[in-house]
Amino acid sequence: MRGLLRRDDPLPEGVPEQVSFFFGGGQTCAFEGEAHAPKIQLGSGSVIPTAFIICFYGFRHDRQLRITIAPPVGRAIAKTLARGSEEGFVYRWPRLPNDPAGAYRVAAQQGSSTVTEVFTVVRPATPRLWLDKPPGQVVLGEDVHMYVAGFPPSRTVVLNLYYFHHYRTSFPVPVDARGGGRAVLRTAPGDPVACWGVSHPDLGDSTDPGGLGPTSTNVFCTTAPGG
Incomplete structure (x- = not known):
C-alpha cells in the first residue's frame, strides 16, 4: 500500500476521532547488571x-x-x-x-x-495487532509490516491510521481462515515526517489521549533520508 501517509480522509462513522498512543521508547530487556548467573x-x-x-x-x-x-x-x-x-x-x-x-x-x-x-x-484469544518495522525511526522509503491475529476468520479487517493521535485514513487487511493477516505500508521520500499510530476499535485502545485507558504502542515515526 502506497500513499497512505499523504491521505487525509473524512472520519468514517463508528471510528474514533482520537486514540491514545505511546510514542516513547522503552527497554526490551531488563538487564540487571553484571552480578548474576547466566x-x-x-x-x-x-x-x-x-x-x-x-x-x-x-x-x-x-x-x-x-x-x-x-x-x-x-x-x-x-x-x-x-x-x-x-x-x-x-x-x-x-x-x-x-x-x-x-x-x-x-x-x-x-x-x-x-x-x-x-x-x-500462544495465539490470541482476542484481536491483536503488531507492527514489524525497522529499529528506531522509519526512514522514508522503508516499509512497515502490519500483522493481525484473533479476528473473525475469512473477512476483511479495516485498520485506522492516525497522525499522532488524530484520524487520517483507513485501509483493508484481508484475514485468512485462522483469523490472521498481513499488510505492508510502503513509505516514500516526500511523505510527511511525523509519528503515526494504527488502531482498530476491537483492540480496546483508549480514545482519550492523556487519559487513564489502555495506551497503544502500535506506532512508528518517519524521518527523511539522511535526516
Missing part, C-alpha cells in the same frame, strides 16, 4: 504475532554466544551471536500469524556455561 528471559510478549525478543543475561559480552531455538514443530535454528553489549545479548525472532504456537525451547552456550529455557507462545 539466564534467558523474554523481552517481549509471547502472544502471536510478536517480536519474540530473547534476552541472554550473565554471559561474557566480549565472547561469542551460541544459541539454539527449537519451535514446537519444524527444524531448530542455531545462531552465533558475535558480540553483546556490556549488559547482555539480544536476539529477535518474530513469530507471525502462520507460525506455530506451543513450547519453544531456547538454549545458550558460552564455554562451559549452558542454559536452557522453555517459553510458551
Whole structure:
C-alpha cells in the first residue's frame, strides 16, 4: 500500500476521532547488571504475532554466544551471536500469524556455561495487532509490516491510521481462515515526517489521549533520508 501517509480522509462513522498512543521508547530487556548467573528471559510478549525478543543475561559480552531455538514443530535454528553489549545479548525472532504456537525451547552456550529455557507462545484469544518495522525511526522509503491475529476468520479487517493521535485514513487487511493477516505500508521520500499510530476499535485502545485507558504502542515515526 502506497500513499497512505499523504491521505487525509473524512472520519468514517463508528471510528474514533482520537486514540491514545505511546510514542516513547522503552527497554526490551531488563538487564540487571553484571552480578548474576547466566539466564534467558523474554523481552517481549509471547502472544502471536510478536517480536519474540530473547534476552541472554550473565554471559561474557566480549565472547561469542551460541544459541539454539527449537519451535514446537519444524527444524531448530542455531545462531552465533558475535558480540553483546556490556549488559547482555539480544536476539529477535518474530513469530507471525502462520507460525506455530506451543513450547519453544531456547538454549545458550558460552564455554562451559549452558542454559536452557522453555517459553510458551500462544495465539490470541482476542484481536491483536503488531507492527514489524525497522529499529528506531522509519526512514522514508522503508516499509512497515502490519500483522493481525484473533479476528473473525475469512473477512476483511479495516485498520485506522492516525497522525499522532488524530484520524487520517483507513485501509483493508484481508484475514485468512485462522483469523490472521498481513499488510505492508510502503513509505516514500516526500511523505510527511511525523509519528503515526494504527488502531482498530476491537483492540480496546483508549480514545482519550492523556487519559487513564489502555495506551497503544502500535506506532512508528518517519524521518527523511539522511535526516
